[in-house]
Amino acid sequence: MMIVDDEPNILDGLYEFFVKADFKDLEIIKVHSADHAIDWLNTVKIDIVLSDICMPGMDGMALIQEIVDRWPRCKVILLTGHNEFDFAHQAIRNPCVVDYLLKTEGMDKIRAAVELTLEKISSEEDYFYKSQWLRDKLPRALPQLQQQLLHDILRRTERIDRQSLQVEFDAIQLPFKADGSVLPIILRMEAWRNYETASDRSLIRYAVANIAEELLSDKVEVKAVDLDPGTIACFVQPKSESVSSIKEEELWLKTLRFVHGTMESVQQACGKCLQLSVSIIASDQEVHWHELNYALNRLRLAIFDSPGLGMEKLLRINTKEVGQVQVLCIIEMQQRNYCSTI
Incomplete structure (x- = not known):
């Protein structure tokens, strides 16, 4: 949770209050301006x-x-503040705004709003990932054809004819x-726990695959396919409607930031x-379709080149580095039994 307010006394007071409140798994960040918040x-x-609504420079509405x-x-x-309700009513129309409060209502009211927001986040996760929803979304004929095409692309060793490939995608x-270009990601199951049968797995x-596609599809086009019984690959591109309105380099910069x-x-x-204990290994940069198989192989090798084989990891890999795979960023490495090792 990020707290944004240009008044030091209010900012420090809110920060200290929520640090002492000790919400489970909630890290608190405090910033004194909207510009700092964007950083x-x-x-x-x-x-x-x-966030406060009225701040110098960029206000809460622009933020x-x-x-x-x-x-x-x-x-x-x-x-x-008392005279800012017109702004609040305008802001509440945005679906990301869940509540607005008077600063004078006190810490207990603010804490209650945060608790309700955490419950809202949790209920959204339950809605998307409950087991019955997943069973109802079992693959039909079209997803199977999509997987077959993506597997076929991985077997192609020569430069791909773009026009023919687009016809196949559209079909x-x-x-x-x-x-x-396309961004490759690998998800590897590290510990199956009680999922013992082939059908369960x-x-x-x-x-x-559905969890990855659901969370990533907010900002990108994504498709997940099985590589082997314990590994999934995700292929990511920026959404097509964004391409014409922004330079490609900047678009990919935003896409990489969002995906990573x-x-x-x-x-989580x-x-x-x-x-389920899952490691996620993503390319640090986009690649061409004919480079996809090579990039995926380097991502898979990164699992064995990094320390803690068999442990849950988050990695970003330079798939174009010559020689030994270079791990650019180990974000987190931990065992699913929550014993921190690195």
Whole structure:
């Protein structure tokens, strides 16, 4: 949760209050301006923003749009003064704004709003990932054809004809662009726990793929396919409607920031909803379609080149590095029994 207020006394008071409140698994960040808040939004995934509306420079209203542009599922709680309700009523129409409060209402009211927001986040996860929902979404003919095509692309060793590939994508309703680059990601099951039968593991792989596609599809086009009984690959491109309105380099910069920031949420959802230990290894950069097989192989090798084989990891890998795979960023490495090792 990020707290944003330009008044030092209020900012420090809110920060100290929530640090002492000791919400489980909730890290608190405090910033004194909207510009400083954007620096954090560009760096890490933020789940809740508790923000003043009136601030010098960029106010809370403008900050809301910056939040939505980066993290669409972030929840915003606005703090207002007596004369700011017109702004609050305007802001509450935005779906990311869950509440607005008077600063004079006291800490207990603000704490209650944060607790309700955390419950809202949890209920959204339960809605998307409950087992019956996953069973109802079992693959039909079209998803199978999509998987077959993506597997076929991985077997092609020569440069791919873009026009022909686009015809294939369109025929089976894959939302990818053959003339664009693609970002590869690997999800590897590290500990199956009680999922012992082949049918159980097949269903769980499908559940993991759905979690990854659901969380990533807020900002990108994504498709997950099985590579082997314990490994899933995800292929990611920016949404097609964004391409014409922004330079490709900047678009990919935003896409990489969003994908890499969302990896931890995918991992946490797998642990919470499926009790499954999953490692996620993503390329640090986009690649061409004909480079996809090579990039995926380097991602898979990174599992064995990094320390703690068999432990849950979050990795970003330079798939174009010559020689030994270079691990650019080990975000987190831990055993599912919650014993921290690194």
